[in-house]
Amino acid sequence: xxxxxxxxxxxxxxxxAAMINDAIDRKAARLGQPKGRVxxxxxxxxxxxxxxxxxxxxxxxxxxxxxxxxxxxxALIMEAGSTQLGRGETIADTARVLxxxxxxxxxxTDDHAKIEELAHYADVPVINGLTDLSHPCQxxxxxxxxxxxxxxxPGLQMxxxxxxxxxxxxxxxxxxxxxxxxxxxxxxxxxxxPAFIERARAAGGEVVVTRSPQEAAxxxxxxxxxxWISMGQAGGEQKVAAMAPxxxxxxxxxxxxxxxxxxxxxxxxxxxxVTDLVIDGPRSAVWDEAENRIHGQKSVLLWAxxxx
Ligand code: CP
Ligand code: NVA
Numbered sequence: 013x014x015x016x017x018x019x020x021x022x023x024x025x026x027x028x029a030a031m032i033n034d035a036i037d038r039k040a041a042r043l044g045q046p047k048g049r050v051x052x053x054x055x056x057x058x059x060x061x062x063x064x065x066x067x068x069x070x071x072x073x074x075x076x077x078x079x080x081x082x083x084x085x086x087a088l089i090m091e092a093g094s095t096q097l098g099r100g101e102t103i104a105d106t107a108r109v110l111x112x113x114x115x116x117x118x119x120x121t122d123d124h125a126k127i128e129e130l131a132h133y134a135d136v137p138v139i140n141g142l143t144d145l146s147h148p149c150q151x152x153x154x155x156x157x158x159x160x161x162x163x164x165x166p167g168l169q170m171x172x173x174x175x176x177x178x179x180x181x182x183x184x185x186x187x188x189x190x191x192x193x194x195x196x197x198x199x200x201x202x203x204x205x206p207a208f209i210e211r212a213r214a215a216g217g218e219v220v221v222t223r224s225p226q227e228a229a230x231x232x233x234x235x236x237x238x239x240w241i242s243m244g245q246a247g248g249e250q251k252v253a254a255m256a257p258x259x260x261x262x263x264x265x266x267x268x269x270x271x272x273x274x275x276x277x278x279x280x281x282x283x284x285x286v287t288d289l290v291i292d293g294p295r296s297a298v299w300d301e302a303e304n305r306i307h308g309q310k311s312v313l314l315w316a317x318x319x320x
Pocket of ligand 1: 068070071072073142279
């Protein structure tokens with residue numbers, strides 16, 4: 013069974029919960045083993061994932077590769093610029109060819125319409141490794157990290173600070189599916205995607221939009237931020253100035269619950285969206301979060317191939 017994972021809604025809340033549980037179990041079962049050792053059941057033995065990159069990546073690239081190895085399969089990397097896709101071969105034809113050669117496709121690209129087109133023409137699962145619109149695999153790792161750090165998802169209070177970007181959109185989607193509250197502290201002009209906000213509210217999540225970073229952070233269980241200028245964005249001094257009050261520093265973290273966890277998908281721009289003291293501090297879970305990209309994506313891969 014081929015299932016696409018372009019956004020969390022493709023899976024739904026029950027499947028996302030199953031992904032988190034399976035990731036917890038698989039992570040525990042291989043604790044202390046060499047990172048490249050195959051899980052005992054090798055559920056993806058013989059399977060190959062093609063990874064297409066139209067943007068830079070460290071975590072997504074390495075974690076998908078390691079996820080496939082641990083599941084008993086393998087992955088190959090296609091830097092779009094050195095493929096025929098980069099010379100104008102159509103997405104549709106690329107999808108048709110890759111579907112004959114590999115078992116699943118992961119793509120990191122800019123325009124979300126491109127991944128939708130790829131998924132439309134591919135016969136194998138297509139997984140979103142980040143688009144300008146969303147980053148659902150990051151959210152699976154984030155939710156896993158939140159649960160591991162002792163927070164229950166239903167009723168969770170999450171604060172997002174800074175740019176209402178792709179990472180924010182997927183967390184908003186999660187708020188709807190997993191029934192939690194997300195307070196978005198974003199400057200005017202940099203709000204998250206309204207369609208994601210509406211969809212999350214319709215699904216039963218609480219989404220609060222505020223211009224006050226203090227209001228967003230107050231009483232939060234989880235405080236999340238990301239770069240102010242995403243890959244492919246223009247940025248500039250005006251945006252940095254608008255974002256400055258939304259920096260996650262000690263004062264903002266002091267407004268969150270004492271048990272609050274700090275998350276950042278990384279890469280971080282220390283001294284911009286977050287201070288060293290916060291990201292290196294005792295409430296930061298960013299290294300667990302990065303590692304959890306492997307464990308979360310194993311669940312995504314199993315779900316996409318109909319094995320979860
Ligand atoms: N968080 C994340 O997706 O990191 P990379 O850009 O390094 O893949
Ligand atoms: N919002 C960032 C996330 C990087 C993992 C970007 O799109 O560049």
